Amino acid sequence: MTFWKFFFNSTNINQIREENKNKKTKLLVKGLETNNIYLSTCKKINLEELEILCDAVGWVRRPLKKVKYALENSFLAISLFYKYGNDQRLIGFARVTSDGSFNATIWDVVIHPDFQGNGLGTLLMKQIIKELRTHDISTITLFADPDVLKFYKDIGFVIDPDGVKGMFWYPT
Numbered sequence: 001m002t003f004w005k006f007f008f009n010s011t012n013i014n015q016i017r018e019e020n021k022n023k024k025t026k027l028l029v030k031g032l033e034t035n036n037i038y039l040s041t042c043k044k045i046n047l048e049e050l051e052i053l054c055d056a057v058g059w060v061r062r063p064l065k066k067v068k069y070a071l072e073n074s075f076l077a078i079s080l081f082y083k084y085g086n087d088q089r090l091i092g093f094a095r096v097t098s099d100g101s102f103n104a105t106i107w108d109v110v111i112h113p114d115f116q117g118n119g120l121g122t123l124l125m126k127q128i129i130k131e132l133r134t135h136d137i138s139t140i141t142l143f144a145d146p147d148v149l150k151f152y153k154d155i156g157f158v159i160d161p162d163g164v165k166g167m168f169w170y171p172t
């Protein structure tokens with residue numbers, strides 16, 4: 001992605017925090033130079049960079065061709081970049097599949113370990129919810145790894161509402 005293309009497709013996270021200033025949900029970012037952190041909804045993501053990010057949190061590699069197809073067919077993809085000079089580094093990512101009307105499911109939520117614990121994951125998730133709400137989508141789901149429940153609960157996600165259970169089918 002060229003610098004200018006990146007520039008016009010991105011929002012500095014300070015802007016997002018400013019927009020949320022008067023809302024109940026505070027988007028705190030602790031101890032980071034936030035001037036250099038940008039959020040982008042451009043779906044044309046460098047796949048190798050994404051792979052490096054996913055490797056950093058120990059996720060199993062997936063065929064790049066399938067990842068590319070999944071991205072193209074996602075309803076929304078949000079990336080966080082750390083910008084230095086004319087260059088930038090992908091430090092966070094999440095994507096959403098949706099019918100664009102009723103339901104949306106969030107996938108592949110990740111913040112690079114060097115940047116974890118600063119509120120960026122929360123900011124990414126809240127921005128996703130905000131974008132989905134602009135489409136009046138009211139049911140937002142995700143599949144949480146057991147050790148990350150607190151992170152999602154803090155954002156407002158609930159487990160098994162009204163006893164609803166997630167069910168899976170896998171080829172045998």
Ligand SMILES: CC(C)(COP(=O)(O)OP(=O)(O)OC[C@H]1O[C@@H](n2cnc3c(N)ncnc32)[C@H](O)[C@@H]1OP(=O)(O)O)[C@@H](O)C(=O)NCCC(=O)NCCS
Nearest residue numbers: 057110111116117118119120121122144145147148150151
């Ligand atoms: C989960 C993840 C996206 C959180 O990103 P982050 O930027 O570190 O999260 P935040 O700084 O916004 O954390 C917000 C709160 O969630 C909690 N939290 C963050 N990561 C957590 C984790 N792995 N397990 C439990 N709680 C977690 C934090 O303690 C924090 O609570 P606090 O405000 O009381 O301290 C990040 O840790 C990550 O990429 N993990 C590896 C990939 C992964 O597991 N993704 C989720 C798959 S379902």
